[in-house]
Amino acid sequence: MTRPAAAATPATMSLHEASDRLGVHYMTAYRYVRTGRLPAAKRDGVWVVDQADVDRLRARGAATPPGRGRIAHARRVPELVDRLIAGDEAGAWTMVQSVLAGGTSPADLYMRMFVPALRLIGERWVSGEITVADEHCATTVMQRLVGRTGPLFRRPGRTRGIVVLGAPEGDLHSMPTALAADLLRGQGFIVVDLGANVPTDSFVECVRRLPRVIAVGIAVTATECRTAAARLVIALRDAGVEMPVMVGGSGIDEATARALGADGWADGAPQLLRLVGNVT
Numbered sequence: 001m002t003r004p005a006a007a008a009t010p011a012t013m014s015l016h017e018a019s020d021r022l023g024v025h026y027m028t029a030y031r032y033v034r035t036g037r038l039p040a041a042k043r044d045g046v047w048v049v050d051q052a053d054v055d056r057l058r059a060r061g062a063a064t065p066p067g068r069g070r071i072a073h074a075r076r077v078p079e080l081v082d083r084l085i086a087g088d089e090a091g092a093w094t095m096v097q098s099v100l101a102g103g104t105s106p107a108d109l110y111m112r113m114f115v116p117a118l119r120l121i122g123e124r125w126v127s128g129e130i131t132v133a134d135e136h137c138a139t140t141v142m143q144r145l146v147g148r149t150g151p152l153f154r155r156p157g158r159t160r161g162i163v164v165l166g167a168p169e170g171d172l173h174s175m176p177t178a179l180a181a182d183l184l185r186g187q188g189f190i191v192v193d194l195g196a197n198v199p200t201d202s203f204v205e206c207v208r209r210l211p212r213v214i215a216v217g218i219a220v221t222a223t224e225c226r227t228a229a230a231r232l233v234i235a236l237r238d239a240g241v242e243m244p245v246m247v248g249g250s251g252i253d254e255a256t257a258r259a260l261g262a263d264g265w266a267d268g269a270p271q272l273l274r275l276v277g278n279v280t
């Protein structure tokens with residue numbers, strides 16, 4: 001009588017090996033585990049997965065092919081906005097994790113979901129669909145999502161110098177520089193983000209005090225704050241600041257930015273990255 005062959009023990013591997021096999025960052029593979037897309041068990045503190053599960057995920061195409069992601073992102077923006085306005089951080093964060101687990105890069109998450117979501121909130125506010133309180137609530141949740149996602153932009157290795165960002169006096173919008181700051185960190189820059197409504201003297205004092213500042217960025221989101229931006233550029237020059245001063249954002253056009261003495265203008269963060277990238 002032949003003894004039935006012992007069931008072959010399934011080939012297993014560590015999560016690091018699985019991320020290599022899937023061609024994704026370890027943190028992405030970890031999110032597959034957290035969102036249930038990749039079954040895993042913890043052994044002696046180490047995540048272990050079955051090779052068969054990894055290969056099944058790979059065959060299913062873990063990463064979202066280009067183009068389809070863009071459509072999928074746009075379709076999910078209204079849902080994200082609803083959760084932001086409802087103050088539902090847990091729900092919004094689960095959405096963020098599933099989008100990242102789908103292979104979307106943190107930079108695409110910002111530019112294809114967070115920026116359109118903030119724009120949609122603005123449109124809903126203008127149309128009277130939501131209140132100023134809703135806008136505040138949504139922005140507060142968004143700030144927390146950016147706080148949780150920000151570490152994903154950390155880039156190991158040599159840094160490329162310091163960039164100081166901030167909004168001029170009177171401009172209450174802090175998200176624009178928070179988003180741009182992370183994208184710049186992802187490119188290896190150290191970013192000092194002064195946030196919203198920065199007093200002109202303090203902005204200048206900060207730039208003069210810091211070593212290795214390679215560029216200054218002034219984000220104008222409220223058109224009414226253009227004059228404050230002009231005052232800030234003059235104050236920086238008067239203080240002997242020689243590095244490039246970029247001015248931009250949705251509240252100022254290129255001609256005005258150039259007229260008030262900017263060395264560079266951009267509306268969105270991707271263009272700002274190119275501007276600053278050309279400085280180093």
Ligand code: B12
Pocket residue numbers: 114115116118119120121122123126132135136139165170171172173174175176177179180196216217218219220221222223224225246247248249250251264265266267268269270272
């Ligand atoms: C959230 C929000 C608020 C919040 C801000 C809270 C916070 N802590 O940030 C609060 C409630 C305080 C607020 C107040 C007001 N707001 Co408001 N707000 C918004 C909203 C919905 C999102 C803003 C945001 O985060 N945008 C982030 C992204 C989407 O903006 P972005 O410009 O593309 O950002 C990019 C650039 O800035 C670039 N960038 C960043 N840093 C730098 C640096 C440099 C050098 C460069 C080149 C580029 C750059 O990178 C970013 C990412 O790509 C916008 C809607 C919108 N379309 O933006 C309205 C909006 C900006 N607000 C508006 C208005 C009118 C106001 C108020 C005057 C309303 C009122 N009557 O009270 C006040 C006061 C404004 C003031 N003095 O600042 C208008 C602005 C119109 C205008 N051009 O002036 C908007 C457009 C709404 C609308 N559709 O009309 N607001």
